Amino acid sequence: MKARKVMAVAMATVMTLSLAACGGSSASSGESTQTKPAESKVEYDKNGPDGNYANIVLGETGTDISAKLKLLTHRTDMLATDYPGTNYQSYIDEFHKMYPNIEIDIEGITNYAEDALLRMQGGEWGDIMMIPAIDAEEFGNYFMPYGDLETMEGQIRFASAKQYHGTVYGIPSTGAAQGVLYNKAVFEKAGITELPKTPEDFIADLKLIKEKTDAIPLYTNYAAGWTMGAWDAYIGGTATGDSEYTNRKMLHTANPFSDPGDGSHAYNIYKVLYDAVAEGLTEDDYSTTDWEGSKGMMNRGEIGTMVLGSWAYSQMQAAGDKPEDIGYMSFPITVGGKQYASAGADYAFGINKDSSDENRMAALIFVKWMTEKSGFSYNEGGIPICASDNKYPELYAAFDGIDYVFDDPAVEGEEDLLDLLNADSELNLNNGGDKKIQEIVEHASNGDMTFDAIMEKWNAAWTEAQELNNVEITK
Amino acid sequence: MNSTSFWKSRRGRQTTVIIAFLLIPVGLLILFTYFPFLKMVQFSFYNMKYIGARKFVGLRNYRQIFQRDDIIRTLLLSLYYMVGSVVQVFLALYLATVFCFKVKFENLWKGFIFFPYLISGIAIGFIFKFFYTRGFVLDSVLMALGFKLDNLPYWLKDQAINNWSLVYSSVWRYLGSTMVLFLGAMMSVDNTLYEAAAIDGANKWDIFWHIILPSIKTIVTLNVILSITGSLSAFEPPYVITSGANGTATFFVVMNDIAHTSQKVGLASAMAVFLLTIIIIAKFLQDALFRFLFRNAGTDEKPQKKVRRAVLKRGV
Numbered sequence: 066m067k068a069r070k071v072m073a074v075a076m077a078t079v080m081t082l083s084l085a086a087c088g089g090s091s092a093s094s095g096e097s098t099q100t101k102p103a104e105s106k107v108e109y110d111k112n113g114p115d116g117n118y119a120n121i122v123l124g125e126t127g128t129d130i131s132a133k134l135k136l137l138t139h140r141t142d143m144l145a146t147d148y149p150g151t152n153y154q155s156y157i158d159e160f161h162k163m164y165p166n167i168e169i170d171i172e173g174i175t176n177y178a179e180d181a182l183l184r185m186q187g188g189e190w191g192d193i194m195m196i197p198a199i200d201a202e203e204f205g206n207y208f209m210p211y212g213d214l215e216t217m218e219g220q221i222r223f224a225s226a227k228q229y230h231g232t233v234y235g236i237p238s239t240g241a242a243q244g245v246l247y248n249k250a251v252f253e254k255a256g257i258t259e260l261p262k263t264p265e266d267f268i269a270d271l272k273l274i275k276e277k278t279d280a281i282p283l284y285t286n287y288a289a290g291w292t293m294g295a296w297d298a299y300i301g302g303t304a305t306g307d308s309e310y311t312n313r314k315m316l317h318t319a320n321p322f323s324d325p326g327d328g329s330h331a332y333n334i335y336k337v338l339y340d341a342v343a344e345g346l347t348e349d350d351y352s353t354t355d356w357e358g359s360k361g362m363m364n365r366g367e368i369g370t371m372v373l374g375s376w377a378y379s380q381m382q383a384a385g386d387k388p389e390d391i392g393y394m395s396f397p398i399t400v401g402g403k404q405y406a407s408a409g410a411d412y413a414f415g416i417n418k419d420s421s422d423e424n425r426m427a428a429l430i431f432v433k434w435m436t437e438k439s440g441f442s443y444n445e446g447g448i449p450i451c452a453s454d455n456k457y458p459e460l461y462a463a464f465d466g467i468d469y470v471f472d473d474p475a476v477e478g479e480e481d482l483l484d485l486l487n488a489d490s491e492l493n494l495n496n497g498g499d500k501k502i503q504e505i506v507e508h509a510s511n512g513d514m515t516f517d518a519i520m521e522k523w524n525a526a527w528t529e530a531q532e533l534n535n536v537e538i539t540k
Numbered sequence: 541m542n543s544t545s546f547w548k549s550r551r552g553r554q555t556t557v558i559i560a561f562l563l564i565p566v567g568l569l570i571l572f573t574y575f576p577f578l579k580m581v582q583f584s585f586y587n588m589k590y591i592g593a594r595k596f597v598g599l600r601n602y603r604q605i606f607q608r609d610d611i612i613r614t615l616l617l618s619l620y621y622m623v624g625s626v627v628q629v630f631l632a633l634y635l636a637t638v639f640c641f642k643v644k645f646e647n648l649w650k651g652f653i654f655f656p657y658l659i660s661g662i663a664i665g666f667i668f669k670f671f672y673t674r675g676f677v678l679d680s681v682l683m684a685l686g687f688k689l690d691n692l693p694y695w696l697k698d699q700a701i702n703n704w705s706l707v708y709s710s711v712w713r714y715l716g717s718t719m720v721l722f723l724g725a726m727m728s729v730d731n732t733l734y735e736a737a738a739i740d741g742a743n744k745w746d747i748f749w750h751i752i753l754p755s756i757k758t759i760v761t762l763n764v765i766l767s768i769t770g771s772l773s774a775f776e777p778p779y780v781i782t783s784g785a786n787g788t789a790t791f792f793v794v795m796n797d798i799a800h801t802s803q804k805v806g807l808a809s810a811m812a813v814f815l816l817t818i819i820i821i822a823k824f825l826q827d828a829l830f831r832f833l834f835r836n837a838g839t840d841e842k843p844q845k846k847v848r849r850a851v852l853k854r855g856v
Binding site for chain 1: 694
């Protein structure tokens with residue numbers, strides 16, 4: 066236990082040192098952007114906080130500011146002192162070494178996705194929040210701009226995650242590539258030497274696990290509900306290799322859930338789940354799966370694979386004595402002979418546009434510090450946010466040779482379209498649509514609906530939503 | 541009588557005090573109940589999310605309620621809970637009557653039956669989740685009794701029985717409170733009536749049918765109304781135990797999903813108004829039914845009314 070703590074501290078130190086370079090380079094790029102005319106229509110005051118993310122030089126800008134900030138976060142686990150990684154207080158202590166006069170009060174909200182929306186409506190929620198799911202056109206009504214998209218792309222990865230009309234309103238806390246968790250010891254015992262690359266390989270491997278080990282080949286985590294939503298994360302970049310698919314092409318695709326016949330696209334992602342359940346390669350009683358318990362089971366080698374985002378990796382490692390057995394691989398799907406992994410941003414920091422000038426400046430400094438100096442992203446096992454930081458964590462070791470796909474933002478005028486189609490079709494892809502995926506498990510288990518029939522139902526819902534919003538079908 | 545002297549008079553000061561005392565509770569009631577309710581009725585005519593533009597769509601949301609399979613199915617699903625609540629009322633009535641006569645360790649038994657009501661619904665959800673998990677509590681008890689695990693059903697997975705499993709957890713939770721309501725009413729029955737009945741040679745069934753039941757019929761009505769509205773608005777068992785999946789989504793669970801996941805606030809508001817209408821209709825049907833059932837009983841009500849009228853005449 067103690068050794069691990071020492072390790073963590075040592076790693077944090079190494080990280081901070083390695084990131085110092087990152088901070089330096091971005092400071093210089095910040096200066097260069099000042100001379101370049103910004104594309105955005107709005108001219109920002111050069112001394113104010115609005116739109117000046119790039120101009121902040123950490124350790125120089127605003128060292129005289131004293132402010133008291135309030136931050137709303139979904140990471141309630143990071144507020145606890147026994148959090149296995151670096152907790153929020155440690156980051157703030159580190160931050161105080163550079164900015165001793167900026168105090169930060171953090172409030173964790175357990176039911177964040179819903180409660181944060183209510184808090185936003187209330188108005189006085191504080192200075193910094195993790196931006197919840199709101200329509201892109203609403204960003205400007207609540208959050209301060211960080212800068213125009215072009216400038217910000219030179220500063221951070223995933224700059225387009227929270228942008229509207231070329232202005233960036235949110236800076237992701239960390240980024241992640243989506244894959245599948247697996248237990249290396251179980252794979253070895255089952256005699257699997259090469260990680261699966263296609264759905265057929267994967268199902269064959271699951272069968273091997275069932276034959277040769279006592280482990281559950283694929284644990285669905287059906288009962289928790291939200292854990293099933295993870296399946297949506299692969300239908301974009303991972304299943305198509307096309308960065309334009311999720312936010313642009315799919316919106317105009319007729320029947321996106323049909324079988325394209327080449328083993329790719331959404332159809333073949335969800336089919337893995339249906340087939341695994343139908344062939345008895347999942348747990349015996351899906352209705353009583355236990356999310357908290359599953360972490361320990363994964364760690365002990367009682368579970369072969371789990372389909373979850375990369376954020377789960379560190380939790381599985383921390384849940385038992387065998388962190389070295391936990392592996393992460395790309396989703397076993399191949400598009401035209403190549404494997405892709407869609408990468409995306411986690412919750413993004415947004416700054417309250419109605420806070421005082423001083424608080425907004427202090428908040429901007431803190432967000433930039435979190436991005437460039439804190440090592441937050443690395444500690445959480447994520448893809449670095451700072452554009453010039455190339456230190457990827459151990460987690461992505463098995464992703465060698467796999468192309469990351471960063472989803473492009475929607476074209477102008479269609480920023481809200483995906484949200485609208487999601488809500489109107491009630492499929493809620495990547496947006497809490499857990500029910501529909503649970504239904505796949507139910508139908509596969511009960512055998513009362515074929516997989517094609519389920520996909521047809523989704524297609525119908527999607528088509529209806531497209532008609533309702535007058536979407537032109539181009540494909 | 542001019543106005544200043546009215547406010548100084550005894551009646552005037554009484555009115556002032558009454559208004560002053562009422563102001564806060566009525567204000568809170570309006571602010572937190574009636575105003576939000578009116579807002580919700582307004583929202584039900586709009587196509588809207590929590591934030592962003594609202595579009596007036598008239599009755600489209602209400603039409604959708606009847607067009608969607610998932611909402612209609614929840615109404616059928618509440619029949620499970622209604623059956624459960626009937627069982628619950630009868631069982632509670634039976635237990636309360638038993639406790640009305642002499643029972644050994646009476647308070648201990650009452651405590652056992654009432655205890656579940658004191659646990660929070662979420663905790664009960666988690667208790668039952670593990671209770672029904674394959675090979676856990678229920679299965680091991682049954683196995684100790686000689687059943688084989690292979691012959692036992694999957695309590696939450698099998699769609700033929702999972703709703704009964706959830707209904708059972710709800711009955712287990714509310715049985716005690718229903719029973720205590722009955723007991724309270726039964727205790728207020730005049731003891732001399734029992735004695736008189738005993739002297740006249742009435743047996744226990746006669747005492748129950750002719751004395752206890754007519755005396756507590758208001759409470760019976762109340763309990764039935766509570767159970768019916770409760771079964772229409774069942775939320776905690778399916779939400780916590782099965783998260784509404786696997787064909788267990790009740791009206792509230794679907795409404796929660798529509799309101800929060802799909803953010804169709806208008807449709808969800810319309811559903812709430814629709815549910816209110818159903819509950820009001822159910823209430824009137826019940827009134828009619830009970831008036832019919834108790835048409836011969838209930839002679840005890842009239843003297844009470846007379847007394848109340850006398851009090852009113854004398855008072856303030």
